[in-house]
Amino acid sequence: MERLSEMTKNKKMTIIDISEYLPRSLQGFIASSIPNIDADESVIKVISKIISTIYSGVNRKVIFVRDSETQNKLLSTILSHLKQIVIHLATEVRLLNVDSLALIVIRNKQIEGLAYILNGAKDSIESSDLNCLTIMIVDKLSNNEETKVIIEHSKKMLNAYARKLYRKSLNPHIFDDVRFIIISIENRDVIRVKLREEYGRTTILRLPVFSPQWNINDLPDKLKMDIETLIVDPLNIKAKYAPRGILLIGPPGVGKSVTAEAIAQALTKGIVRLTPSTYRSMWYGMTEKTLNNIFASLKKRKDIVVLIDDADFLVQRFNAIHEAYIAEVNIWLNILQDPLRPLVIMTTNVPEIIDQALIRPGRLDVVIFMGYPDKYMRKKIIKRICESYNITINDQIIEEIVQRTRWFNAAELDSLIRMAASKGHGIVNDDAILWALKRFYINELERKTIQENLRYYATRFSNLVLTYIPNEYEI
Structure with missing residues (x-):
């Protein structure tokens, strides 16, 4: 702790009184370990984060960066533009009726920058009724003890500069309200997409890459073999004839997303999930530009x-009520036609409403129909669920559950097991299963009809069709 004290204490600072640049009645100064330079729009993002922290009242905000080099560069930019940042913040201080605002920049546990804004209209900067706020920009959030040491040294340094410039000490309550902005290195795989909207503002869209949680062995045996033969093996050897798109069709809860993850895992690839909220914009034409930039x-x-x-x-486009939607679908048609794009997997419950041009061969080559699981698949699902939740269950209970869950989908089996485990305090027994089953009503006639409709739809597609639609006697 003493070594930390010396490091923070001995950092050399250049002090600048910036009162003449601040709005009337405000006065302030900055102290930085890096000489300040002219204004630069590269710090606007940081300023907006600071302002957001002030307005939201949250204690912590995080700015993610790619690596330590980018982190160090951003902190240096903040230190070299401390004057610009403080001048921007001065207006917010007046709007929020904050009497004093301290800004502290810490890198490698060293205080490298300080700034202070004060409402000079107050009788004394030592007044006990001042509304004080402190923002600390750090590269790493220290533990409580280290933070206390840094705050103590910040207080001493600010006091020393205030005495030098104003011949008065600072308010002792200046650090009562402390908020942190953490410039952190991204510790997960993220794809960054740079977007520039029509009015000129550049934003970064962050698309996380997720690791698949399911594997090919979690699928029905017949479907697993077909997927390995027709999808996984050709893609793994980078064959030119390999499929470039897959459409998974089935009622809710049968495992379409699980199958998509299993395919990704078999290909040793991560998953990027896209939803309309990821790319749609209120600005005319921006949705199409964003989609193109993403891909x-x-x-x-x-x-x-x-x-x-x-x-x-x-x-389908003939149902569209606005030309913007037609333009969006046209962009999707072009994207799915691009031979250089990554493998695209779509899932749907209602294939009849999707624009048919999207799902033709060449765009989505393989269509997989998934119905309600048969008794052998239900047994595999139940075992997998119990393993994932660390639930105690014996083989006899598993067989009883299989017999009592005709026409259940995978999601309902998951819910059933969790309810029974809650009832049995972590152990699934016969009484707990009977209690949980009373909470479910499965319309078997309706599900038989859905299963038959899947078989009908499977005959209408010109794509390469794979089916897992068990017969009633298999259910």
């Missing part, structure tokens, strides 16, 4: 699969 970035990655869950929003 321009995705094409650079060879280790991802794009998953579009519930693609029912891509309805």
